[in-house]
Amino acid sequence: MLFDDTFQTIAQPSEGFFKDKGSKFLSYAFPISAEADAKEHLGMLKELHPKAVHHCYAYRLGTDKMSYRISDDGEPSGTAGRPILNTLYSRDVTNVLIVVVRYFGGTLLGVPGLISAYKTATESALDSAVVVTRHFINRYKMEFQYPQMNEAMRIVKEMELPVLDQQFEMECSMIVEVRVSATEVFVSRSQKVDGLKLTLS
Missing domain, CATH: 3.30.230.30 (Impact, N-terminal domain)
Incomplete structure (x- = not known):
């Protein structure tokens, strides 16, 4: 199950x-x-x-x-x-x-x-x-460079993740909520984006 x-x-x-x-x-x-x-x-x-x-x-x-x-x-x-x-x-x-x-x-x-x-x-x-x-959720901080913004945003949009906080400068970061059941998919998609760093927040 x-x-x-x-x-x-x-x-x-x-x-x-x-x-x-x-x-x-x-x-x-x-x-x-x-x-x-x-x-x-x-x-x-x-x-x-x-x-x-x-x-x-x-x-x-x-x-x-x-x-x-x-x-x-x-x-x-x-x-x-x-x-x-x-x-x-x-x-x-x-x-x-x-x-x-x-x-x-x-x-x-x-x-x-x-x-x-x-x-x-x-x-x-x-x-x-x-x-x-x-739903039980995990909070993740996504950190990436400006050029990776589109790829990071695509994950957030397609997975419909609530964004709690975001900063877009040369160094970008977003804090998102991910349902526990979707965590595995979220992590594996994020790992495919070069230079994107994930931390549990």
Whole structure:
């Protein structure tokens, strides 16, 4: 099978809510592309909800099932982070962080109640999110001399590559985005252009 470079994620942040026996579960979904994004959103929510007893979360990156992180943040083990992550799997979305902020209502919910609450709160945030299909990409810097400009431009045009940055002087360069599935073709075509240098940017 060819490597599938498409994945589903959410278009923008969304929120959900669930209440059980007085406990409030505020759920937040964020599109992320790296661990650093997750840390930033978590920090922001902790400032927003300093009185909440738990900030439980899970996030998933990429399409394999190994790139994830979960936190029960003081809830009984397996009752918060895991149900949030499992919901990301069952909805087949990735590059997503879900944080569920809990305000305790005074009544213990028990393990099944907690699992259900975190799952339902997660579903609530995802239900209000717009799911979009995206592609994994590599960014390449193409460097070439002015006389190679036409050949370099032909590759970019024919492969319909988004150009993020370009400079055309005697020394020319372009930064382009290439879908992972098209990388091999792009690299081999670029190698046929004399003096064109490629670097991952």
